[in-house]
Amino acid sequence: MIRNINETQPGIAVLRIAYDAANDVGRKIFVIIDEYDHFANDLIAMGVDAIYKKQVRANGIVRDFYETLKIGTSDAVGRIFITGISPVMIDDLTSGFNIASNLTVDEHYNAMLGFTQEEVDTLIKATGVDKKLITVNIQTYYDGYKFHKDASLRAYNPTMILYFLNRIVKSGKIPEEIIDDNLKTDYGRLQRLTMNRENRETLLQIIRDDGIYSEIKTKFSIDNLADTGHFVSLLFYMGLLTIDKADRGLLWLKIPNYSIRTIYWEYLMQMIADTNREVQLNLSEWQ
Structure with a gap:
């Protein structure tokens, strides 16, 4: 079995071997994928779109993997359950994996x-x-x-x-730091996602108003992240915004709690500090 695995795409080869084994014994495979978009979100946040597109789009290893999963649903694969942050990658896979349903925005799974x-x-x-x-x-x-x-x-x-x-x-006592340090990961990602002016202005509006009116996009591509609606939707999927109420055909998305609010404050303070440094540098040129 090991000798039959393709060295260039071992994951896909293992899937096919698993399909054959399941079919031989008349059993179905239940596929569970956790944080399917972890690498994609990191690449997007770092601004290395070219690497992301190479892996996810036509002939990329990620697209090939999900196409193989899709093929498996015709016989060996009984069900697939995937968790992740955003639907960005699913949309970029296009026809490679067009069998998924987004449960995040399904009312029946809200409490889940x-x-x-x-x-x-x-x-x-x-x-x-x-x-x-x-x-x-x-x-x-x-x-x-x-x-x-x-x-x-x-x-x-x-x-x-x-x-x-x-x-x-x-x-035996409450933590001195009420807010988990793991949240700082989201702060770093947020900082990288607001490198363009449009997203930065949208974020400042959210901080000022404690929320924003928007719709939630259930699918969007990496190419659309500069669009306000798509960026706000990404903040929703990241847990940095949540639904408060429906109003005038749109949703009022608010900052969910105090812990998340501190992420926005840290971002704002860092932006002010960066601006002050730029001003000081510009002033030094005139001295």
Whole structure:
């Protein structure tokens, strides 16, 4: 089996071997892919679009991989479940993988994408955390997410609330840093995505108004990220905006909680610092 694997595309070769094995025993394969777009988001954020396009579009290894998955659904593959941040890559795969449905914006799955208040209460009880130790408003810091305008429940960010409770379990007190350092990853990505003037102005508007009116794009290409609607949608998929309400045919997307708001503040402070440095450099040229 190992000798039959194509060295240039080992993942695709392994898939085909798995298909043959499943068909031989009359079983179906359940494919689970976590963070399918991790590499794509990093490449987009770093501005290396050419590398991204080479891998994802015609004859790219990523496109070939997903085309092979699609072919497998005709016999060996029973179901595919994919998690990720944004639908950017799915759209760029075009016909290579046009069998996917975006569950993120499906009302029925709204509560699946985070922890509800009831689930957080159950988690606190199950871990033995004394509620008296929770001296901050965890809803203000970690709650607030809604992924469909008609959904009745809002959800906590799982990473944030688990970080908070884990620190209490380990130390017997709330963490000194209420906001998880892992959020700084989103700050760095946000900084790189706002290198163009249009996105930067949109972000400043969001900071000023605590939100923005927009629709949510369910598909968009890397080529459209400079467009305001697509950029705002990407912020939604990144968890930096969430649905507040529907109004006048559009959605009011707001900053979900205090923790996420700090990411915007850090961005703004860094932008001011960078601007001040540029001014100082320009002044030094006149001295």
